[in-house]
Amino acid sequence: MSDAAETPARPARRGFGRRSPGDGPRASFRQLLPYLLEHRRVLVWVIVLSVLGAAASLAQPLLVNQVITRVQHASPLGWLVFALVGLVVVAGLLSGYQHYLLQRTGEGVVLSSRRRLVARLLNLPISEFDQRRTGDLVSRVGADTTALRAVLTQGLIDAIGGALTFIGALVGMLIIDPVLLGLTVLVIAVSVIVVVLLSGRIREASAQAQKKVGDLTAAVERAITSVRTIRAAGATGREIAAVDRDAEGAWRMGIQVARISAMVVPVAGIALQVSFLVVLGIGGYRVASGAISVASLVTFIIFLFMMVMPLGNAFGAITSVNSALGALGRIEEIIALPGEDARDSHAASVGDERADAPAIAFDGVSFGYPALPGESESTPVLRGVSFSVPRGKRTALVGPSGAGKSTSLALIERFYDPTDGVIRIGGVDIAALPRDELRAQLGYVEQDAPALAGSLRDNLRLAAPSASDDDCRRVLEAVNLGEVLARSPLGLDAPVGEEGVMLSGGERQRLAIARALLAAPPILLLDESTSSLDGRNEQLMREAIDAVAEDRTMIVIAHRLSTVVDSDQIVVLDHGEVVGVGTHSELVASVPLYRELAKHQLLV
Numbered sequence: 324m325s326d327a328a329e330t331p332a333r334p335a336r337r338g339f340g341r342r343s344p345g346d347g348p349r350a351s352f353r354q355l356l357p358y359l360l361e362h363r364r365v366l367v368w369v370i371v372l373s374v375l376g377a378a379a380s381l382a383q384p385l386l387v388n389q390v391i392t393r394v395q396h397a398s399p400l401g402w403l404v405f406a407l408v409g410l411v412v413v414a415g416l417l418s419g420y421q422h423y424l425l426q427r428t429g430e431g432v433v434l435s436s437r438r439r440l441v442a443r444l445l446n447l448p449i450s451e452f453d454q455r456r457t458g459d460l461v462s463r464v465g466a467d468t469t470a471l472r473a474v475l476t477q478g479l480i481d482a483i484g485g486a487l488t489f490i491g492a493l494v495g496m497l498i499i500d501p502v503l504l505g506l507t508v509l510v511i512a513v514s515v516i517v518v519v520l521l522s523g524r525i526r527e528a529s530a531q532a533q534k535k536v537g538d539l540t541a542a543v544e545r546a547i548t549s550v551r552t553i554r555a556a557g558a559t560g561r562e563i564a565a566v567d568r569d570a571e572g573a574w575r576m577g578i579q580v581a582r583i584s585a586m587v588v589p590v591a592g593i594a595l596q597v598s599f600l601v602v603l604g605i606g607g608y609r610v611a612s613g614a615i616s617v618a619s620l621v622t623f624i625i626f627l628f629m630m631v632m633p634l635g636n637a638f639g640a641i642t643s644v645n646s647a648l649g650a651l652g653r654i655e656e657i658i659a660l661p662g663e664d665a666r667d668s669h670a671a672s673v674g675d676e677r678a679d680a681p682a683i684a685f686d687g688v689s690f691g692y693p694a695l696p697g698e699s700e701s702t703p704v705l706r707g708v709s710f711s712v713p714r715g716k717r718t719a720l721v722g723p724s725g726a727g728k729s730t731s732l733a734l735i736e737r738f739y740d741p742t743d744g745v746i747r748i749g750g751v752d753i754a755a756l757p758r759d760e761l762r763a764q765l766g767y768v769e770q771d772a773p774a775l776a777g778s779l780r781d782n783l784r785l786a787a788p789s790a791s792d793d794d795c796r797r798v799l800e801a802v803n804l805g806e807v808l809a810r811s812p813l814g815l816d817a818p819v820g821e822e823g824v825m826l827s828g829g830e831r832q833r834l835a836i837a838r839a840l841l842a843a844p845p846i847l848l849l850d851e852s853t854s855s856l857d858g859r860n861e862q863l864m865r866e867a868i869d870a871v872a873e874d875r876t877m878i879v880i881a882h883r884l885s886t887v888v889d890s891d892q893i894v895v896l897d898h899g900e901v902v903g904v905g906t907h908s909e910l911v912a913s914v915p916l917y918r919e920l921a922k923h924q925l926l927v
């Protein structure tokens with residue numbers, strides 16, 4: 324049966340498109356430090372290996388110099404050749420091992436960023452989930468964390484090893500011929516300036532590209548989770564086009580990054596070629612004039628290559644490092660958000676509850692959901708709501724759609740905090756209780772509760788991980804779901820959903836009740852499914868609720884008055900205000916709105 328009155332249009336609960344994601348600040352290298360410091364021991368090793376590797380590389384031109392000089396003087400080469408080959412092999416081995424260590428550390432950074440991100444993500448206030456797109460959040464855990472690896476594998480390898488070789492080569496060149504070095508540095512300085520100017524643009528474009536990937540994931544998530552509705556509405560083509568637009572957005576930003584980095588990559592090559600030509604020309608002239616020897620010129624040229632090569636690698640790494648910093652910005656944006664319990668006082672505990680106080684009491688509670696972007700203030704959803712829920716009794720919340728019934732349960736669970744007034748459990752302000760202590764006393768069956776991916780057992784033991792298989796079977800019987808066990812030979816191990824036990828809307832709701840029942844909380848909050856149930860399912864649901872209600876405080880949101888006519892107390896909400904409290908017959912006699920609701924649902 325449908326609700327008696329309709330509300331004005333309500334915003335989408337999943338919050339698609341409410342806040343543009345990824346507008347967070349871009350990260351600086353400093354924010355990366357905590358991640359790197361976690362691996363400082365390995366990184367110290369990497370630095371030691373780099374020093375050894377750089378020394379092995381830098382010694383090579385010096386040996387070449389010796390070889391040429393001895394050849395010029397027709398002296399025997401002796402051990403020099405073996406030493407040169409040995410150095411080449413050692414330098415290669417060191418660089419391979421260093422590469423492995425950095426790859427491993429890169430994976431470690433990805434792992435710790437994922438751990439930190441997920442730990443924060445799952446503790447965010449519920450309002451954050453209302454305002455952010457699921458797909459975008461998923462993309463931060465998947466794609467953005469992966470991008471961090473590049474900082475180590477492509478960034479640090481070149482930064483550490485390259486810097487040492489660069490400096491060593493510079494010193495070698497300075498000793499050989501300061502004049503030639505001056506000319507080389509001039510050419511290279513120009514290339515560095517060009518690259519520094521371009522790198523800012525790369526970072527900006529990379530952050531945009533990561534954001535576009537987030538948009539794309541969010542669009543795909545929307546299309547997949549609502550696939551039935553989309554198919555039924557004949558909107559598949561339009562959804563594909565929408566996802567296509569986001570994919571194209573990501574592609575466009577990727578091309579933008581490619582365009583800018585294409586300007587960076589050849590800079591090092593050009594710098595090398597120009598400086599090579601300059602050194603060859605001017606160096607040849609200086610050899611002819613007797614200022615330097617041929618051996619010195621050859622050594623200088625080898626040093627030149629050694630200096631420019633790491634520079635080229637570093638220029639190449641700028642794209643990946645900047646994209647990693649863009650990704651880090653999106654990761655840190657979430658990690659920096661306060662968790663839902665950031666401002667909790669923990670001033671009370673369950674022990675402070677009084678047995679003579681009502682199980683739950685609303686005292687002048689007002690609430691509005693956080694204002695949406697573009698709204699100056701939030702619209703009130705509850706206004707001065709006061710009522711008490713007696714212990715061990717069944718209280719029903721009824722009222723037209725949008726009256727604030729589900730919101731009231733959300734406030735009891737502390738998914739949100741009232742803007743005014745107090746909610747008490749056993750006489751204690753719930754805001755003073757640690758959230759886990761509060762929630763341990765509550766069983767919550769949300770409206771149209773989802774079955775979680777996993778087995779029947781996983782679904783049941785969510786709130787009671789130590790429950791035995793017998794306990795699981797017993798609660799399934801209690802909510803009239805015993806026969807689902809017979810649907811698959813796997814019994815409790817049968818996966819729920821695709822390729823497993825398929826459940827109807829009513830069965831999913833009863834599975835959720837069974838889940839709440841297994842944890843045996845003293846108070847049960849049940850937001851009845853809005854989906855219409857057939858007569859048999861409705862009967863099974865009523866029996867399930869009756870089974871649950873025994874000796875338990877219960878608040879049921881009823882969309883079908885038939886479910887609640889025999890409740891001990893009924894609270895009628897309308898436009899966020901309590902308009903009546905009493906039994907069914909009292910309310911029919913005294914509250915016009917309730918009489919109207921009952922009339923529509925053929926109860927009077």
Ligand SMILES: Nc1ncnc2c1ncn2[C@@H]1O[C@H](COP(=O)(O)OP(=O)(O)OP(=O)(O)O)[C@@H](O)[C@H]1O
Binds near residue numbers: 336453730
């Ligand atoms: N997460 C949310 N963010 C913003 N506004 C919300 C959110 N959830 C509900 N609202 C708004 O709060 C109002 C009350 O919603 P609520 O779900 O509490 O009503 P209800 O009485 O349970 O309705 P129904 O019978 O349809 O379930 C509605 O106008 C709705 O648009």
